[in-house]
Amino acid sequence: MNKFKHSEAISVIEKELNRHGIKCSNIDSRNLGYDIAADLPNGRALKIIVRVISSLGGYTFVRQNKFDVSDSNLVLAVLYLQNIQVNEIYFFPASAWSGGNYPFVYYPYDNPELISLPEYGITFSQKTIDLISRFRSPACIPIMFS
Numbered sequence: 001m002n003k004f005k006h007s008e009a010i011s012v013i014e015k016e017l018n019r020h021g022i023k024c025s026n027i028d029s030r031n032l033g034y035d036i037a038a039d040l041p042n043g044r045a046l047k048i049i050v051r052v053i054s055s056l057g058g059y060t061f062v063r064q065n066k067f068d069v070s071d072s073n074l075v076l077a078v079l080y081l082q083n084i085q086v087n088e089i090y091f092f093p094a095s096a097w098s099g100g101n102y103p104f105v106y107y108p109y110d111n112p113e114l115i116s117l118p119e120y121g122i123t124f125s126q127k128t129i130d131l132i133s134r135f136r137s138p139a140c141i142p143i144m145f146s
Contacts (some may be wrong), residue, residue: 007053009079010035016089020141024048033066034074040145047074048091053124054081061121064106069098069120075144080124089137092122096135103128118129 005010014024023039025101030075033079036048049067060078068074074094081087097120105123109116122132134140 001091004052004054004079004081006035006050006052011080012087013048013050013077013089016137017097017141017145020145022136022145024127036077038075038145045073046050046145047071048077049075050077050079052079052081056082056129057123057125059121061107061119064118064120067094067097067120069094076122078122078124090132090135091137091140092118092132092135093144103131 013081016129017024017036017038021041025037025039032047033049034047035050036046038048040046048064051062053060058080062076067076071094076088076092076094078092079087080090092104097106100106101123105121107116107117107121108118110118122128124132135144
């Protein structure tokens with residue numbers, strides 16, 4: 001299984017964005033809640049949260065208190081490690097979760113017996129991979145980052 005440090009994933013995603021003329025800066029996510037600040041050529045600034053999925057069937061999430069689905073400048077970037085030589089990057093706008101459309105899920109965990117905090121998530125599976133293909137880089141770059 002591929003093991004990527006969070007900082008390595010950030011670096012891979014920054015390089016992908018830089019290849020497309022998008023300037024990035026690594027920031028202190030402990031204070032701000034996101035990992036990359038990206039400045040688009042049109043002057044728009046994006047906040048990018050980075051996650052890694054290392055196998056088909058993998059699930060990743062962001063806590064609700066760190067992920068405002070109404071924020072048009074917030075993006076979840078997922079580095080999907082298919083194998084040692086093939087990595088794919090997906091860029092999901094936070095608004096993708098606002099409609100409640102599969103495969104974008106929200107778990108409120110509103111049962112008082114549950115200790116988990118509410119979260120927004122996505123599963124990378126055989127069933128969902130085609131549904132999310134429009135968010136795969138580099139094809140999504142001109143659409144999402146223009």
